[in-house]
Amino acid sequence: MLKTHYVPSEVEEGKYDSWVEKGYFTAGDKSKEPFSIVIPPPNVTGKLHLGHVMDTIPDDIIIRYKKMKGFDTLWVPGTDHAGIATQAKVEEKLRAQGISRYDLGREAFLEKAWEWKKEYAATIHEQWKKLGLSVDYTRERFTLDEGLSKAVKHVFVTLYNEGLIYQGERIINWDPELRTALSNIEVNHTDDEGEFFYFLYDVVGSKEKLIVATTRPETMFGDVAVFVNPKDKRFQHLIGKKVVNPANGDELPIMADSYVDISFGTGAMKCTPAHDPNDFNLSKKYALPVIKVMDETAHLLPIAGKYAGMDRYECREALVEDIKKNGHLDHIEKMVHSVGHSERSHCVVEPMLSKQWFVKMKPLAERVLAQQKGPGAVKFLPKRFAKVLTRWMENVDDWCISRQLWWGHRIPAYYNKETGEMIVSETEPDMTKYVQDEDVLDTWFSSGLWPFTTLGWPEKTADYERYFPTSVLVTGYDIIFFWVSRMVFQSLHFTDEVPFKEVVIHGLIRDEQGRKMSKSLGNGIDPIDVIAKYGVDALRYFITTNSTPGLDMRYSEEKLKSSENYLNKIWNATRYVEMQLGENYEPKPIDKKSLGILEKYILSRLEETVKKVSAKMEIYQFGQASSILYDFVYDDFCSFYLEMSKVSMEDPEKAETVKATLYKVIREIILMIYPYTPFIAEELYQSLPGAKESIMLESYPEFDKSLVSKAAEKEGDILKAILKDVRNYKSSHKMAPNASIKLVLTPKAPFKGIEAYFQRFLFAKTEVSKEAVLGDSFLYGKYTLFVQEDVDKETLKKRLEEEKEKLNFEISRSEKMLSNPGFVSKAPKEKIELEKSKLEENKTKLETCLERLKTL
RNA sequence: GGAUGCUUAGCUCAGCGGGAGAGCAUCGCCCUUACAAGGCGGGGGUCGUAGGUUCGAAACCUACAGCAUCCACCA
Numbered sequence: 001m002l003k004t005h006y007v008p009s010e011v012e013e014g015k016y017d018s019w020v021e022k023g024y025f026t027a028g029d030k031s032k033e034p035f036s037i038v039i040p041p042p043n044v045t046g047k048l049h050l051g052h053v054m055d056t057i058p059d060d061i062i063i064r065y066k067k068m069k070g071f072d073t074l075w076v077p078g079t080d081h082a083g084i085a086t087q088a089k090v091e092e093k094l095r096a097q098g099i100s101r102y103d104l105g106r107e108a109f110l111e112k113a114w115e116w117k118k119e120y121a122a123t124i125h126e127q128w129k130k131l132g133l134s135v136d137y138t139r140e141r142f143t144l145d146e147g148l149s150k151a152v153k154h155v156f157v158t159l160y161n162e163g164l165i166y167q168g169e170r171i172i173n174w175d176p177e178l179r180t181a182l183s184n185i186e187v188n189h190t191d192d193e194g195e196f197f198y199f200l201y202d203v204v205g206s207k208e209k210l211i212v213a214t215t216r217p218e219t220m221f222g223d224v225a226v227f228v229n230p231k232d233k234r235f236q237h238l239i240g241k242k243v244v245n246p247a248n249g250d251e252l253p254i255m256a257d258s259y260v261d262i263s264f265g266t267g268a269m270k271c272t273p274a275h276d277p278n279d280f281n282l283s284k285k286y287a288l289p290v291i292k293v294m295d296e297t298a299h300l301l302p303i304a305g306k307y308a309g310m311d312r313y314e315c316r317e318a319l320v321e322d323i324k325k326n327g328h329l330d331h332i333e334k335m336v337h338s339v340g341h342s343e344r345s346h347c348v349v350e351p352m353l354s355k356q357w358f359v360k361m362k363p364l365a366e367r368v369l370a371q372q373k374g375p376g377a378v379k380f381l382p383k384r385f386a387k388v389l390t391r392w393m394e395n396v397d398d399w400c401i402s403r404q405l406w407w408g409h410r411i412p413a414y415y416n417k418e419t420g421e422m423i424v425s426e427t428e429p430d431m432t433k434y435v436q437d438e439d440v441l442d443t444w445f446s447s448g449l450w451p452f453t454t455l456g457w458p459e460k461t462a463d464y465e466r467y468f469p470t471s472v473l474v475t476g477y478d479i480i481f482f483w484v485s486r487m488v489f490q491s492l493h494f495t496d497e498v499p500f501k502e503v504v505i506h507g508l509i510r511d512e513q514g515r516k517m518s519k520s521l522g523n524g525i526d527p528i529d530v531i532a533k534y535g536v537d538a539l540r541y542f543i544t545t546n547s548t549p550g551l552d553m554r555y556s557e558e559k560l561k562s563s564e565n566y567l568n569k570i571w572n573a574t575r576y577v578e579m580q581l582g583e584n585y586e587p588k589p590i591d592k593k594s595l596g597i598l599e600k601y602i603l604s605r606l607e608e609t610v611k612k613v614s615a616k617m618e619i620y621q622f623g624q625a626s627s628i629l630y631d632f633v634y635d636d637f638c639s640f641y642l643e644m645s646k647v648s649m650e651d652p653e654k655a656e657t658v659k660a661t662l663y664k665v666i667r668e669i670i671l672m673i674y675p676y677t678p679f680i681a682e683e684l685y686q687s688l689p690g691a692k693e694s695i696m697l698e699s700y701p702e703f704d705k706s707l708v709s710k711a712a713e714k715e716g717d718i719l720k721a722i723l724k725d726v727r728n729y730k731s732s733h734k735m736a737p738n739a740s741i742k743l744v745l746t747p748k749a750p751f752k753g754i755e756a757y758f759q760r761f762l763f764a765k766t767e768v769s770k771e772a773v774l775g776d777s778f779l780y781g782k783y784t785l786f787v788q789e790d791v792d793k794e795t796l797k798k799r800l801e802e803e804k805e806k807l808n809f810e811i812s813r814s815e816k817m818l819s820n821p822g823f824v825s826k827a828p829k830e831k832i833e834l835e836k837s838k839l840e841e842n843k844t845k846l847e848t849c850l851e852r853l854k855t856l
Numbered sequence: 857g858g859a860u861g862c863u864u865a866g867c868u869c870a871g872c873g874g875g876a877g878a879g880c881a882u883c884g885c886c887c888u889u890a891c892a893a894g895g896c897g898g899g900g901g902u903c904g905u906a907g908g909u910u911c912g913a914a915a916c917c918u919a920c921a922g923c924a925u926c927c928a929c930c931a
Contacts, residue, residue, distance in 0.1 A: 002890090004890080004891070005891080005893075006891090006893090189927095189928095189929095196931090212931080213931065214931060215930090215931075216931090227931085260931080261929095261930085261931085264930070264931070265930095265931060266931090268931085269931040270931065271931085272931090276931080278929095278931085279931085335930095337930055338929080338930065384860070384861085385860095387859085387860080388859090388860085388926080388927095391858095391859075391927080392927080395927080395928080477925090477926085478926090481926095481927090508925095512868090514868095514924090546868090546869075546870085546879085547869085547870090548869085548870070548871095550861085551861075551862080551869095552861095552862095552924090552925090553868095553869085554868065554869085556868065556869095556879090556880090558867095558868075558879070558880050558881095559868080559869090559879065559880080561879095561880090561893080562878095562879050562880070563879095564893075565879095565891095565893055565894090566879095568891065568893065568894095569890090569891065569894090571890090571891080572890040572891035572894090573890065573891080574890085575890050575891075576890035576891085577890085578890090579889090579890070580890095623870070624870080624871085627870070627871095627877095627878070630878085631878090638890085638891090639895085639896090642890075643895095646890095723896095724896090724897080727896060727897060728896095728897055728898080730885090730897085731884070731885065731896080731897050731898075732897085732898085734885095736885075736886080737885065737886060737888090737895095737896065737897085738886080738888080813875090817874095817911080817912085820911050820912085821911075822910085822911025822912080823874095823911045823912070824911085825911085826910090826911065826912090827874070827911075827912080828874085830874095831874055834874085835874090838875095
């Protein structure tokens with residue numbers, strides 16, 4: 001027997017381990033159609049947060065649902081080494097102990113990183129277990145696994161041989177703290193307050209001075225020219241002359257290019273090719289020299305003379321001070337401008353000329369764009385996110401993939417120690433003669449291969465053949481660029497298939513005030529704490545049902561609580577059914593001939609619910625599916641049928657049918673809630689007779705059209721309405737709910753035995769009569785209900801007149817609509833039928849109303 | 857500069873072409889053996905503004921306003 005209350009921790013205890021032990025999460029039933037998902041692999045950087053819950057619970061719901069629908073479901077779990085993110089964490093930890101990675105050296109540092117990985121992978125496993133994820137542990141992967149590493153090498157070498165990977169000297173984003181290159185999307189731009197320095201440049205051979213403004217004076221040692229716009233009248237006479245660089249006295253040519261914006265700053269722009277991508281382009285166009293002024297830690301190089309060795313900001317301050325002293329500072333302006341910060345170290349990124357490895361994106365992007373135009377396009381839900389992918393692909397730059405880190409896939413390029421000749425190969429050359437490239441690959445390079453490398457590619461394994469392409473991917477809109485796009489182009493290029501047929505995009509979870517959860521605000525929420533307080537099922541239910549796909553949602557204690565209350569409701573409804581069935585109950589199929597009106601009613605509603613919920617589940621609309629089920633559970637089942645069954649059960653003739661009905665309804669409710677809340681569902685399922693070893697072996701409820709009865713629903717609704725009207729009547733007449741009252745129904749009862757329900761739930765004596773009686777009345781189609789009481793005729797008359805008015809208004813509304821040729825010819829049939837039946841009903845009501853008025 | 861989303865009850869949000877919904881809050885009545893973490897009943901909204909399409913608009917289109925987010929640029 002179930003307890004009177006749902007206690008999440010007791011329910012959760014032991015279930016997950018038993019599911020794993022029984023092998024329910026292990027895929028491979030060849031008799032069924034495959035359905036597969038790969039997990040968005042969490043980084044081994046720390047513990048999981050609510051964002052991961054948003055990524056994984058929809059996956060779990062889909063997998064559990066599809067399994068019940070008869071698919072051979074595979075959910076591949078795994079983790080991501082997360083190169084730069086993890087390395088930053090490990091370095092941070094070492095720094096706390098006063099050690100730098102350079103003290104340890106590559107080998108020893110990597111050992112530390114592997115220790116870190118082991119520890120955090122264990123944490124992640126613990127959390128998957130808590131969340132109840134039905135992942136197939138026999139197929140778990142890590143991005144640095146041997147198999148995945150081999151695949152990464154294969155991909156690199158293939159792209160290199162195809163000319164799609166090249167080494168080049170270009171301006172890249174440099175993180176001086178982590179001392180590595182970054183790709184464009186690993187740089188976050190924020191509007192920072194800064195200073196705009198206006199310097200005076202002496203024009204050679206003239207008294208004239210040119211004012212040039214810059215935000216980064218420290219780069220002036222690398223200046224090679226000053227540019228103006230050729231159309232700028234102010235400067236035309238200066239083009240071809242020279243100016244003196246106030247930082248070091250070098251003479252710089254004044255050149256003209258339309259790139260310069262006449263209205264920005266002073267209209268004259270200094271050109272520093274080694275530290276600005278646009279300046280670099282100009283230098284190529286005009287064959288200007290390229291001079292680097294900073295090293296990899298953003299300290300000034302010897303070219304900066306007395307400033308050499310200073311940090312970039314130290315240098316800026318000292319240099320501005322010196323220029324001011326010698327009279328070449330015009331003025332300084334405060335300005336807000338967008339500054340690039342490293343996604344991981346948060347320090348200001350330095351654009352810098354550097355030799356790096358790049359992926360040539362254009363051909364790969366074009367393939368994606370072509371695919372997305374055709375019938376085989378990856379389908380996005382919601383649709384609009386498809387545009388995020390294509391827009392990015394249309395404007396993509398080449399991808400800088402080399403990182404000057406140690407934690408990651410080392411680039412398979414080898415250099416001859418003597419000749420310097422380079423070979424790129426999947427197999428190591430003779431390492432006595434060669435050294436390997438020091439750099440590792442961007443972590444997204446390997447995660448971009450995730451959907452197929454996890455299944456064994458490039459080997460043609462059985463899993464790859466069976467489960468690839470995967471069925472669906474669930475992820476946040478924030479990593480469409482980082483991850484989704486890369487999986488799509490890598491997959492198309494290497495497997496000629498899209499990696500997944502559908503992508504379900506969710507929003508981000510914010511705090512209760514709607515702010516982003518972040519470390520610096522300290523407003524992050526640990527899912528483990530939430531689970532301890534409300535149970536994992538409430539968390540799962542809350543996070544998947546309180547939002548619309550693709551939109552952000554707020555964390556809400558209130559809604560977690562109400563989720564838990566809902567589960568408690570289902571718990572207690574099950575408890576009630578359990579009590580009614582009694583011990584040794586043997587489930588029997590519904591005997592359709594024996595059904596009473598109320599049974600027909602609830603079963604009809606149940607079938608409609610099954611149909612609607614399934615339809616929403618199929619399109620991953622979990623919010624909508626759950627709210628349909630919720631309404632059924634509360635309004636139709638708990639508040640109505642279940643209550644009515646208390647009376648029905650007293651009639652021994654009805655009892656068996658009622659039991660069978662209660663059993664079927666509660667069982668299907670449990671099966672429908674199960675994908676959302678597997679722990680409580682398993683517990684409740686097991687408490688019912690006829691349970692299998694686990695709910696995981698059950699099928700999803702099937703829609704049974706033969707149980708749908710609109711007529712029964714209508715009659716049930718009348719009873720529902722009567723209960724509500726009479727209760728409301730009592731309340732508005734200051735009567736206690738349990739005050740006795742006399743009701744008269746004319747001309748007959750909607751169904752046999754209705755009096756018993758009135759007696760029990762309205763404390764009413766009821767009689768059925770052909771004659772109207774004095775008192776207030778309610779109309780239900782052809783039935784009238786009188787509340788027999790002493791009431792003066794005038795008041796009654798007034799009420800009836802009001803009712804008449806209302807009915808006339810409704811009737812004329814319907815008639816107007818039905819006589820509108822536009823409506824009759826264009827509206828769907830059901831709408832017209834509905835309107836006609838409303839009209840009929842109101843006409844009947846009006847007739848009854850008029851009859852009564854005559855008698856008063 | 858380009859793009860996208862949001863604006864619905866006091867609060868948080870669903871609904872997205874056929875007569876305004878949920879949770880919480882609020883008011884009234886109830887300890888009725890499924891559930892007081894509950895039950896029953898009630899109050900509360902010209903669905904951001906202005907036009908348009910339609911027999912019919914909260915929903916579709918256009919413009920505007922406010923609030924978010926993303927991309928690009930910023931010498």
